[in-house]
Amino acid sequence: MQKYTIPAVRMALVTLVVLGLLYPLAITAVAQVTMPAKANGSLVTSGGAIVGSELIGQRFAGPTYFHGRPSAAGADGYDGQASAASNLAPTSKALVGRVETAVGDAVRDNPGLTAGSVPVDMVTASGSGLDPDITPANAYAQVARVASARGMTPEAVRRIVEENLTGRQSGFLGESRVNVLRLNMALDAAK
């Protein structure tokens, strides 16, 4: 037994140091030196203050801003310390009820939007609860509300949305989308 135990323990300790300590610390050092902005969270600043991360969705509640998707992260959503999906089943009353309420709110708040045409990502919670993006369809559905709240023409707001569309990566990977924080900052810059 001892014939196997001693090398087992020694091998465990050697690999622990190499793979558990040296490897992650070396990657951290290289990342921090060569790509600090990315390694530290792709933070977005405005006037020197951190207003969020380009990658992490956040809550926008006012009518003058585009809103992100419903979020199940934390009690109020978009909690950066509690990423989570709703984990509700497709046959869950809680899910269908929540979507029905969200459809009603969306139709009430967004002129021109009717039940049946509400983009699905507008009323469903994301996998992380921190989805930074909405679909172009979701953004277009909010244009009328934002334009009216800001006293801008819908055409002007729509143009800003189009300027902030992110196409598929390299032209074919993933989906087209709009980063909500970037879009809202562009709106503020335009006024």
Added chain:
Amino acid sequence: MTLDILRMVGFGGLVLVVGYPLGLYMARVFAGERTWLTPVLAPVERAVYRLAGVDPSAEMRWTSYASSLLLFNFACFTILYLLLRLQGVLPLNPTAATGMSPDMAFNTAVSFVTNTNWQAFAGETGVSHLTQMLGFTWQNFISAASGMTVAVAFIRGLTRKETREIGNFWADLTRSWLYVLLPMSIVIALVYVSQGTVQTLAGAVTAKTIEGVTQVMRVGPVASQEAIKLLGTNGGGFFNANSAHPFENPTPLTNLLQVLSMFAIPAGLTFTFGRMAGRMRQGVVIFAAMAILFFAGLGVIYGFEHAGNPNLTRVGADQVASAAQAGGNMEGKEVRFGIADSALYGATTTAASSGAVNGAMTSMTPLAGGMAMLNIALGEVVFGGVGSGLYGMLIFALLAVFIAGLMVGRTPEYLGKKIGPKEMKLAMFAILALAASVLVLTALAISSPAGLAGRLTQGPHGLSEVLYAFTSGVGNNGSAFAGLDAATVFYTTTIGIGMLLGRYLFIIPVLAIAGSMARKKQAPPSSGTFPTDSGMFVGLLVGVVLIIGALTFFPAYALGPVLEHFLMHAGTLF
């Protein structure tokens, strides 16, 4: 939709393009031959052997090989268990995580040592940075390397002649992580950082949003762990949302790299097998059978997810794909991935024994979620885990030649070696142990109040949640229908036991078969030989995998995902 399908086919091509050269490289590594990394890594390799006090050239019988593996894994478990219990008083704990309770630490330590990476805690709050690095990143490498050793030992058992020796465990282990996993992880981790995956020792960043709300975002040494998490088919998330979290998987490119990472080594090992068997066609046959099963499963998942949830259409959501949205069942999915990249990820993570998720598995439409569960239940032989996928599929190959032999009256033999009653009994034991563990533990859970209390959903989905948990645990996958509250003592304990049964009640018979097959003579093919390098054998192998999986699990699935599918279309809610 056309683009979606093209991308999926393209992914299959990428797996082949990456897997083939990697497989040949691994064949050289495990034979101890010189590779282009040898000048740099050979001194490190020698230092590891010296520090551990092992002789890498000493050949082992299967019993020594298995004993070394088991005691090494037990040493790892003990260290990890202590780390989890004591993390509250250890350094590098910027988010003030506390020590885990005994049952949670048992569950978690077993989980990471067995390559399951099931997590009954939330990554953000449950563990310290020290645990993430020293505990999880370490075991992500080691549990994967352990799986690779068993695969290589099994290939040697099938291909060596008239010997009792199947290699040296310490050499196979060290070469696995040093020549394969570590160099690839270094490159992949840095690509992840370039896309936005965080890599820092800080614990959190605070922002004040333009609407004036304070948002605290957890960060940490994520990229270094993310690389080996996928490459080693581990799957444990740094964050609770796993690879749906933008700090783990920020872009469509990282998503592609993640799915490719999960399949690279398992696919590569089929070619390693072909090379070591001296006949590449033997490996290609295994690869082909895996690819057929994978694309069939992917088609099911993509099709049902793309079609969406009729209940959401009924209350006014538009799930139809258009130029401005991907549409489909978006509950639990990220916009940047849409339906196609989420379905690809879901199919890959369950076919491979990974368990990483880029969306909520439990919110998938019933038959898509059921297909993901079936991928695991088939034994994760569709490319499967690093190492475990290959040895699992080779067990099915032995079974297939045996069944074919019975049907057409030929002597069952594989690679020129006769398969005897002893090997068949061991193979059947391994397969039955998995299925029985899943079904018995599920039955126990749904017939006890403690088990029933954990369900988030009533009705057939509640059964699916429990069945998925044990399928995932025993299958060493680690993904979840996460509605289930698995943090109770009942589930941490039973799933912990399930993970141990699923890992070691398979590995030990596999190594025993390796020892037994190594002793046999290799006979040249005769007219009585059933060829195992033909298209016919691909079909036979696919058939055997499906029939065994279907016969074992269909009754339970009929009451879970299948029933839920029909109730969903009838508008019945729970």
